[in-house]
Amino acid sequence: MKLTILFGGASFEHEISIVSxxxxxxxxxxxxxxxxxCDSDHTFYLIEPAKMKAVTFSKGAYKKMPLLTLAQGxxxxxxxxxxxxxxxxxxxxIHGADGEDGTIAALFxxxxxxxxxxxxxxxxxxYDKRYTKYLCEAIGVKYVKYExxxxxxxxxxxxxxxxxxxxxSLGSSIGVSVVKDESELDYAxxxxxxxxDTLIVEPFLEGVKExxxxxxxxxxxxxxxxxxxxxxxxxxxxxxxxxxFSRSEQVLQADVSEELTLRLKTNFEKVYQGLFEGALIRCxxxxxxxxxxxxxxxxxxxxxxxxxxxxxxxxxxxLASSLPHSKRPKVTYDYIHSISQAKGK
Amino acid sequence: MKLTILFGGASFEHEISIVSxxxxxxxxxxxxxxxxxCDSDHTFYLIEPAKMKAVTFSKGAYKKMPLLTLAQGxxxxxxxxxxxxxxxxxxxxIHGADGEDGTIAALFxxxxxxxxxxxxxxxxxxYDKRYTKYLCEAIGVKYVKYExxxxxxxxxxxxxxxxxxxxxSLGSSIGVSVVKDESELDYAxxxxxxxxDTLIVEPFLEGVKExxxxxxxxxxxxxxxxxxxxxxxxxxxxxxxxxxFSRSEQVLQADVSEELTLRLKTNFEKVYQGLFEGALIRCxxxxxxxxxxxxxxxxxxxxxxxxxxxxxxxxxxxLASSLPHSKRPKVTYDYIHSISQAKGK
Numbered sequence: 001m002k003l004t005i006l007f008g009g010a011s012f013e014h015e016i017s018i019v020s021x022x023x024x025x026x027x028x029x030x031x032x033x034x035x036x037x038c039d040s041d042h043t044f045y046l047i048e049p050a051k052m053k054a055v056t057f058s059k060g061a062y063k064k065m066p067l068l069t070l071a072q073g074x075x076x077x078x079x080x081x082x083x084x085x086x087x088x089x090x091x092x093x094i095h096g097a098d099g100e101d102g103t104i105a106a107l108f109x110x111x112x113x114x115x116x117x118x119x120x121x122x123x124x125x126x127y128d129k130r131y132t133k134y135l136c137e138a139i140g141v142k143y144v145k146y147e148x149x150x151x152x153x154x155x156x157x158x159x160x161x162x163x164x165x166x167x168x169s170l171g172s173s174i175g176v177s178v179v180k181d182e183s184e185l186d187y188a189x190x191x192x193x194x195x196x197d198t199l200i201v202e203p204f205l206e207g208v209k210e211x212x213x214x215x216x217x218x219x220x221x222x223x224x225x226x227x228x229x230x231x232x233x234x235x236x237x238x239x240x241x242x243x244x245f246s247r248s249e250q251v252l253q254a255d256v257s258e259e260l261t262l263r264l265k266t267n268f269e270k271v272y273q274g275l276f277e278g279a280l281i282r283c284x285x286x287x288x289x290x291x292x293x294x295x296x297x298x299x300x301x302x303x304x305x306x307x308x309x310x311x312x313x314x315x316x317x318x319l320a321s322s323l324p325h326s327k328r329p330k331v332t333y334d335y336i337h338s339i340s341q342a343k344g345k
Numbered sequence: 346m347k348l349t350i351l352f353g354g355a356s357f358e359h360e361i362s363i364v365s366x367x368x369x370x371x372x373x374x375x376x377x378x379x380x381x382x383c384d385s386d387h388t389f390y391l392i393e394p395a396k397m398k399a400v401t402f403s404k405g406a407y408k409k410m411p412l413l414t415l416a417q418g419x420x421x422x423x424x425x426x427x428x429x430x431x432x433x434x435x436x437x438x439i440h441g442a443d444g445e446d447g448t449i450a451a452l453f454x455x456x457x458x459x460x461x462x463x464x465x466x467x468x469x470x471x472y473d474k475r476y477t478k479y480l481c482e483a484i485g486v487k488y489v490k491y492e493x494x495x496x497x498x499x500x501x502x503x504x505x506x507x508x509x510x511x512x513x514s515l516g517s518s519i520g521v522s523v524v525k526d527e528s529e530l531d532y533a534x535x536x537x538x539x540x541x542d543t544l545i546v547e548p549f550l551e552g553v554k555e556x557x558x559x560x561x562x563x564x565x566x567x568x569x570x571x572x573x574x575x576x577x578x579x580x581x582x583x584x585x586x587x588x589x590f591s592r593s594e595q596v597l598q599a600d601v602s603e604e605l606t607l608r609l610k611t612n613f614e615k616v617y618q619g620l621f622e623g624a625l626i627r628c629x630x631x632x633x634x635x636x637x638x639x640x641x642x643x644x645x646x647x648x649x650x651x652x653x654x655x656x657x658x659x660x661x662x663x664l665a666s667s668l669p670h671s672k673r674p675k676v677t678y679d680y681i682h683s684i685s686q687a688k689g690k
Contacts (some may be wrong), residue, residue, distance in 0.1 A: 014676040023526055040457055041678035042417065058678035072387065097674055098455070102465045106451030110387055110443070119448045121476070124469040131466070134483040140476075198619070273545070274495070328455070331359040331385035333403035 001031050001317050004075070004088040006023050006104065006115075008057070012174050012195060013096030016245045017303060018057050020093050023246045023303040025052050027312060034086060036075060037062055038094060038104075044068040046077060070111045078312040089320050092117030092300060095245075096170060100300055101127045109326055117320055118279040118299035125275065126297035128169045139270050142293045144202045144286065151197040155189065163206040165189060167196030209287040210295070211254060213264050214305040216280040216315070216321035222269055223315065225308035227261055229254035229296055230284075231266065232251070245302035250310065263292050271297060277324045280304055280315070346376050346662050349420070349433040351449065351460075353383040353402070357519050357540060358441030361590045361647060363402050365438050368591045368648040370397050375658060381420060381433060382407055383439060383449075389413040391422060391431070415456045434665050437462030437645060440590075441515060444645055446472045454671055461664055463624040463644035471622060471642035473514045474545050484615050487546045487638045489631065496542040500534065507549040510534060512541030523549055555634040555640070556599060559650040560608050560617065561625040561660070563667035567614055568660065571654035572606055574599035576631075590647035595655065608637050617644060622669045625649055625660070 007021035008014055008334075021035060035047040037057065046066045047056065058063050068075040074087035092104050092115050102123035108115045115296045118126065125135045130147075136143040148168075151157050157163070165188045166176040175195040176189035214225040227253050268283050271294065282301035286293040298305075307314040352366035353359055366380060378394040382402065382458040391411045392401065401407050413420040419432035437449050437460050447468035453460045463471065470480045474491075481488040493513075494500050501507070510533045511521040520540040522533035537544045559570040573596050601609075613628050616639065627646035631638040642649075 010673045010676060012674045014674075015678060015680050017679070040673070043458075054678075054681040058681045078584045102447055102469075103451045103455050106465065107449045107455055110448050110452055112387075119470050120451065120465065121473065124447075124466050128466065134479045137482060138479040202526075328385070328390075329357045331355060333360060333399075335360050336363070336399040336403045 001320065002034075002088045003028070003031050003091050003316075003320070004034040004036055004090045006036045006038060006084060006090050006099075007093045008040075009094035009098035009104075010038075010040045010042060010097065011094065011096035011098050012170060014040065017093060018054055019094045019245045020095065020234060020303045022052050022054065024091075024093065024306065025049065025250050027248050027303070028316070030313060034088060036068060036086075036090070037065075038098065039063075040166070042098075044070070044075060054071060054097075066295065070113070073112050075113075078247075087113075089323070090115040090117075091304075093304070093314075095300055095302065100210075101169070112326070112328075114323055116278065116280065116316070116323065118276055118281070119324070122276045122279060122299055126281070126299040128198075129166065129296060130168050130198065132294070132297055135271070135275075136294055141267050141270050142291055144205070144293055144295065147201045149189070149199040149201060151193050157185075157201050158200055159203050164202045164204050165192050166200050167192050168200050169196050170197040189250050205286060205288045207288075211256065211260075211264060211285045211287065212282055212305075212308070213268055214256045214280060214308045215268055216267075216284040216319045217272065217277050222265070222272065223318065224265055224268070224306060225282075226251070226253040226310070227256050227264060228308055229256075247303060247307045249307055251307050260287070260292075267292055267294060278319075280319055282308070346665065347379075347433045348373070348376050348661075348665070349379040349381055349431060349435045350438050351381045351383060352387075352433050352438045354439035354441065354443035354449075355383075355387060355442050356386045356439065356441035359385065359658070362438060362440045362442075364397060364443070364590045365440065365648045367397050367399065368593050369436075369438065369651065370394065372593050372651050372657060373661070381413060381431075381435070382410075383443065384408075387443075389415070389419075389420060391660060397587075415452060415458070415611060418457050420458075432458075435460040436649075436661075437461075438649070439647055440647065446514070451689055457671070457673075459668055461623065461625065461661070461668065463621055463626070464669070465623060467644055471626070471644040473543075474511070474641060475513050475543070477639070477642055479638055480616070480620075486612050486615050487636055487640055489550070489640065492536070492546045494544040494546060496538050502530075502546050504546055504548050505650070509547045509549050510537050511541045511545050511546050511547075512537050513543040514541050550631060550633050554635075555610060556601065556605075556630045556632065557627055557650075557653070558630065559625060559627040559646060559653045560610075560613055561664045562617060562622050563663045567610070567617065568663070569610055569613070570627075570650060571596070571598040571655070572601050572609060573653055574601075591646060592652045594652055596652050605632070612637055612639060623664075625664055627653070 005021050007017040037047050038047045045062050046068050066077050068077050074085040077084040092099050102120040102336045105120045125131050133143050162180045164178055175192045179185050210230055212228045279299055282298040282305045284295045286295050311314045350366050352362040382390045382392050391413050411422050413422055419430040422429040437444055443449055447465040450465045470476050478488050507525045509523055513643050520537045524530050524533045555575055559572045624644055627643040627650045629640045631640050654660045
């Protein structure tokens with residue numbers, strides 16, 4: 001299959017997007033792959049597959065590679081005498097800002113580029129963790145209760161210690177702290193406010209079980225990965241998570257009952273349906289006091305959660321063949337004509 | 346003030362956007378205006394102010410005008426030997442799809458074009474009326490109860506007749522019907538499904554009072570228009586509403602108590618704050634059984650609701666001087682460097 005992988009982005013998760021893309025290059029070795037890098041200035045470059053190494057980006061060597069722009073239906077590579085269209089389906093692999101906040105989705109919608117990834121509305125409900133909670137409330141999916149803190153406003157947290165403080169709109173554990181008591185609060189707030197002006201405070205749930213489940217909709221039905229119980233550490237910091245994005249070996253199914261698996265899938269489908277079509281997403285759930293709670297939605301999970309699928313290549317092909325059609329309304333000038341006629345013009 | 350007005354779009358509201366733009370051309374006669382037209386193929390054209398007439402668009406004459414593309418910071422007009430940058434602040438005046446669904450906002454965010462209009466997240470919460478209700482529920486603003494119908498699913502409406510059927514994601518009364526009894530239902534559904542695969546059903550509130558209020562945030566505070574009581578008709582159809590988009594004469598303040606005005610403003614601010622900064626929006630409220638209910642949010646109201654403001658020109662200048670800053674994260678390669686060092690590469 002032909003596929004273009006878009007990665008990078010003006011995002012705090014820029015580097016892990018590079019790691020994700022390099023991982024998928026290996027995982028999708030049988031595909032005819034192209035790589036498009038979006039740098040922090042929002043310039044697109046076509047990267048030779050052989051140059052898909054971290055050093056190409058960290059040392060700026062990518063700047064010598066061909067520039068691309070967006071035109072209707074494709075990325076375009078212009079040279080003095082020619083114009084090459086790169087019109088593969090694009091896998092949006094930009095984590096965080098740009099990729100997950102709706103920007104890239106809107107760009108591709110506007111330019112009619114076919115893509116695997118969350119649409120604009122799906123991005124809004126997953127990128128900002130507040131809005132994920134709004135969604136859960138509306139569709140009847142349970143979630144961890146929360147409070148909001150805004151920068152430069154009086155901070156009045158009523159959740160008892162210990163609690164978790166996180167930027168509302170970042171993934172990959174960036175800026176997240178567990179706050180055990182008051183002495184740790186100011187530092188945690190300072191760290192989180194580095195990344196966002198709005199923070200979420202949630203109770204730290206002692207003894208919570210965590211389960212991750214990925215899935216997508218294709219050919220009329222939902223397809224799910226195995227259920228993973230991620231390694232238990234008090235907290236996955238960014239560097240550990242960073243390494244996590246380079247995972248490519250399939251993990252084992254967690255030791256969970258069929259009944260719980262079904263509950264996780266039921267919740268997943270409620271979240272996904274009517275919103276995430278076109279994307280392969282990972283939902284991270286908590287199980288606490290025998291309740292399934294949605295913790296967060298990863299609409300572009302690290303290395304596409306390939307390690308959760310038995311046959312990731314086939315899954316991606318299936319999804320690519322089942323992307324939602326965007327309906328562009330037909331524009332007419334009926335009213336202008338009828339008004340002009342009425343005016344006798 | 347220099348200002349570029351962007352209008353048109355691949356939208357069912359394409360024509361009323363043209364009417365809006367022509368109306369604003371007259372209303373903002375003191376401004377140094379440029380006009381950019383987005384046609385239904387998503388091509389941008391620079392329109393001479395003298396050609397800002399409905400017939401330029403309905404007869405296709407716009408196709409002979411200069412093409413524009415988007416580049417970092419501006420629209421760009423390329424000719425054989427030159428490249429002109431049009432980098433005014435842009436007023437997004439595309440009603441409906443493209444303008445109000447987040448597409449144009451994301452495009453401008455990506456290309457760092459300064460604009461007046463709703464940001465991507467604000468669009469998602471106002472374009473789809475379901476999501477407006479999710480928002481209201483979360484922030485404690487009352488709204489009309491509703492049910493959802495999806496295309497190709499069994500339709501099970503429990504709201505008693507008469508009720509209103511509307512496409513979830515269109516403004517300007519397009520596809521909306523009042524259904525008095527069962528005999529009218531199938532036709533109403535057919536009409537609405539022409540425009541959207543998701544419909545909203547709401548009770549028809551007999552004797553409801555309607556009030557419109559526009560406003561924006563600038564220089565640290567909210568600024569409100571007068572309160573208007575729109576003309577009472579059982580239903581504003583598209584053609585009447587179409588004429589409505591060409592309004593430019595200031596209307597009279599509705600006969601409402603100070604107490605009610607305050608309640609409308611309080612609700613408006615709850616909706617606006619933290620979401621609609623950068624936009625001048627109109628909220629349409631219902632008052633029913635002495636409760637204030639949000640009916641809908643118009644994030645790009647027809648002709649910018651200029652007729653509700655005492656000094657519309659000054660309001661627009663004030664808003665333009667107070668646009669939100671987009672923060673583009675600084676990209677570093679710290680982790681890649683540290684990992685490369687650890688590997689000894």
